[in-house]
Amino acid sequence: MLQIKNLHASVEDKEILKGINLEIKAGEVHAIMGPNGAGKSTLSSIIAGNENYEVSQGEIFLDGEEISEFAPEERAHKGVFLSFQYPVEIPGVSVTNFIKTAINESRKANGKEEMPANEMLKLIREKAELLEMDRKFLSRSLNEGFSGGEKKRNEIFQMAMLEPKIAILDETDSGLDIDALRIVANGVNKLKNENNAVLVITHYQRLLDYIVPDFVHVLMDGKIVKSGTAALALELEEKGYDWIKNELN
Ligand SMILES: Nc1ncnc2c1ncn2[C@@H]1O[C@H](COP(=O)(O)OP(=O)(O)OP(=O)(O)O)[C@@H](O)[C@H]1O
Numbered sequence: 001m002l003q004i005k006n007l008h009a010s011v012e013d014k015e016i017l018k019g020i021n022l023e024i025k026a027g028e029v030h031a032i033m034g035p036n037g038a039g040k041s042t043l044s045s046i047i048a049g050n051e052n053y054e055v056s057q058g059e060i061f062l063d064g065e066e067i068s069e070f071a072p073e074e075r076a077h078k079g080v081f082l083s084f085q086y087p088v089e090i091p092g093v094s095v096t097n098f099i100k101t102a103i104n105e106s107r108k109a110n111g112k113e114e115m116p117a118n119e120m121l122k123l124i125r126e127k128a129e130l131l132e133m134d135r136k137f138l139s140r141s142l143n144e145g146f147s148g149g150e151k152k153r154n155e156i157f158q159m160a161m162l163e164p165k166i167a168i169l170d171e172t173d174s175g176l177d178i179d180a181l182r183i184v185a186n187g188v189n190k191l192k193n194e195n196n197a198v199l200v201i202t203h204y205q206r207l208l209d210y211i212v213p214d215f216v217h218v219l220m221d222g223k224i225v226k227s228g229t230a231a232l233a234l235e236l237e238e239k240g241y242d243w244i245k246n247e248l249n
């Protein structure tokens with residue numbers, strides 16, 4: 001589904017990603033962990049097509065198609081979804097209108113008709129319920145005045161509506177209270193199927209109790225230095241990152 005080959009990227013002449021290789025197959029959940037500043041958010045931004053980074057080498061494939069040159073919108077239409085570490089506020093655009101527009105733009109790009117209004121309404125209700133979202137959020141301006149946890153939950157709502165092929169969740173767990181963490185994680189689990197994949201970036205094992213990864217990767221200083229199963233996350237929680245550094249030396 002998603003294949004990253006020898007990805008090198010820099011910002012303002014500083015190399016941040018130093019040769020990332022990653023393959024995520026349909027039906028899989030991968031987790032990336034790693035110290036602050038390792039390049040996790042950079043990697044997710046680059047997959048989504050953020051143009052502030054210069055990709056100097058490497059390729060990104062989605063379902064076998066090279067997408068490195070595609071604009072962020074095109075990637076979204078092809079099924080790449082990124083939940084940001086820091087979601088943006090869009091005053092004057094309601095949660096409902098934002099998602100309606102996003103869905104219809106995506107349908108248009110894929111040669112489909114607009115979704116009929118009643119179908120859209122039904123879908124919105126269904127997904128809001130899945131994530132136990134308060135209805136009043138749906139008419140509020142996107143993220144404006146939302147608490148940290150509300151923003152995160154709203155992003156998962158957008159993901160639920162858009163049904164992406166690959167969902168990248170960058171620290172979706174940070175700032176969520178215990179109940180919200182469970183609700184959001186269960187939402188992700190319910191959306192998971194054999195035809196999509198999830199990449200979660202997290203600092204804590206806790207989220208991975210709910211969203212159980214098939215593979216865990218450690219990103220350090222722009223490289224994936226270790227990969228393993230869910231057990232690796234437990235080991236990291238216990239030992240921190242230094243033992244990996246020692247192992248590498
Ligand atoms: N636009 C930018 N300008 C300058 N430096 C940048 C920019 N974007 C990222 N960096 C640098 O790249 C490095 C990687 O940042 P990134 O946000 O990818 O880290 P991260 O692994 O997500 O960290 P965290 O766990 O703290 O979220 C950092 O040193 C950061 O300062």
Ligand SMILES: [Mg+2]
Nearest residue numbers: 040041042085
């Ligand atoms: Mg980050």
